[in-house]
Amino acid sequence: MSYCIVIPNYNHTVVIDKLLGSLAEFQLPVIMVNDGSDADSSAFMLTLAEKYSYVTLINHPHNQGKGAAVQTGLKHADSMGFTHAVQVDADGQHDISDISKLVELSQAQPNQLISGRPIYNESVPKHRYYARYLTHVWVWIETLSFDIKDTMCGFRVYPLAETLGLLAKHGSLGHYMAFDTEIMVRLYWNGVETTFLPTKVNYPENGVSHFRLWEDNVAISWMHTRLVFGMLKRLPQLLLRKFRA
Template identity: 60%
Template sequence: MNQFCIVIPNYNHTHAIATVILELNALKLPIIMVDDGSCDDAKQVFASLQQQYDDLTVLTHTENQGKGGAVQTGLLYAHEHGFSHAIQVDADGQHSLDDIAKLIDLSNNEPNNVISGCPIYDSSVPKHRYLSRYITHFWVWVETLSFDIVDSMCGFRVYPLTAVKQLMAKQALGKRMDFDIEILVRLYWQGVKVTFLPTQVIYPENGVSHFRALHDNLGISWLHTRLFFGMLLRSPLLIWRKVVG
């Protein structure tokens, strides 16, 4: 029997988090929110929510590590506490939480797969963010020698935690905006398949983005460089896997 929980990385996101937690609470699933070194005002909001909801656990980083670091903390905590799968959800209200039931159904049918949202954007998406995704899509197709990963940047996913733990035990993963891309590619190299669910993604009008245009784009570029050479080393296995199906 699969045991699901929800993992939310949060760095100073307060404008939508009460609504997000309220909607998630209706699912009756344990919620693990990782405070990634937020300011004191945000911590007060998180503490109030933790008092309000019995199923909410707040973990705290004393210093900001980045989105990827916060997610990794949540995933390891979930694995250590006996959960088989963790559902990653953003704190800013971007994701269509009504689709979590569909993600869970897909995960129950394919428990060894990562189940990932495949974004359907409306007019709220910044054009530069939309276009930059396609650059990453191209490189991920090169790094996996396949078109199997339709989208590698959506942070709305179900992770099979045994596979994640195995990966994290042997490979240090990026702790910032490179994390979502890297973990999907490396799990794919590990033999984990990815199933995609089309889902609506919005950029809230009052939302706060922690994407750092220069630093995070440089980090993602360096990630693709490493993954490209990692692909070259693994290319015989990847090609063989495609041949035998």
Template identity: 55%
Template sequence: MKLGAVIPVYNHGGPITGVVAALRAHGLPVLLVDDASEPGCAAVLDRLAQLPEVTLERLPVNQGKGGAVIAGLRRAAQLGWTHALQIDADGQHDTRDVPSFAAAAAAAPTQMICGCPIYDDSVPRARLYGRYATHIWVWINTLSLAIRDSMCGFRIYPLTGTLAVIERQYIGRRMDFDTEIAVRLYWSGMDVTNMPTRVRYPEDGVSHFRVWKDNVLISAMHTRLFFGMLWRAPRLLWRKVAA
């Protein structure tokens, strides 16, 4: 198994240096995907790219989080990685959990290792409660409780199976990506290991969630997944029976 970290970056010039340092301390190679950041952040990424085992992929036009992750996964495969750890650039994910995630991936190399957040008091209550609507839709659209939290951006993908799904069908390119790829990977037959992970929201954190636009995209995603589930329902139910 060749595991590395893919980090989509859009104007997170402050925390990204610490995130990269923490990942390198665990021995992971790092792939930074610059999603058309402003010049100050881009300069920080240029400096980080001079470090050993740090690679920079720069997108000329902003693609959104999902588009940046997809570009990163494709580049990771070109680098010879078999698995990619997706982690956010803002420092909200606890890199101390990297070893346990890596061990889970080594034990089940064909599965997605999906973070299941444990929040501290820094989490905005509206965001915390709002996640449950997506959880319920995911459980409906998979006819399963296999994916405990589809919105956590801290997870490990087996690249062969994940890229096969990405190349075969449309996946949302913005904040709808994390949930949609998780559901479609499950539909493809990929099993999921849920791993608890600590998540905090830094006081000076930068959020790129667009309340109206991204909620519309997420609603559209749930709609297309629901109709996709309907014709897959017999196979999904049989999978539960056969398990």
């Protein structure tokens, strides 16, 4: 088992230098995917890749979305021979001290998806906090299970064989914010369980969000529509799984 860190990055420059420096203690190679950032941000990321020898920089020629950047990172990790990839967001929200715990859980259960389960402080925007519960309800319907506690946390460890096998079967999944949820639901359908680790999440002051109010809400709604129909197609299989459990 070999691990790396994947960071999707679109114009996040405020904390990324500090974040990359802090990741050195884990002695894991870092793959940062520049998702079509502007010229100044791209130039800054290039200097960081030169500054930190453990960072590999992959560039998208234009912005394709967080989900696409994560998929690019996972595929590149696999091409480099890694078996697992730790996804970390570039905006400084995650408590990276928990990376060791995520990897430890993954080593004990190498075929599972290991995901953070956010513990929020007062910095979380209230509309985001409450909106998450709507997604939780849809996911419980789509999986006929309460096993999945949170699908929106971008702090997780992917088993690459299972994840890339799923991506190869479907071509690609959502390219933007819907990806985190859809990949977890579809992995569950494929028999890949998820183990959750409670982890602190902080929304940095002056943080930048790339959530597109209309486009991403429409994409997420369409994703849940597809997943509900996918659940109905798999209904006998999911009911049998529930009965056996």
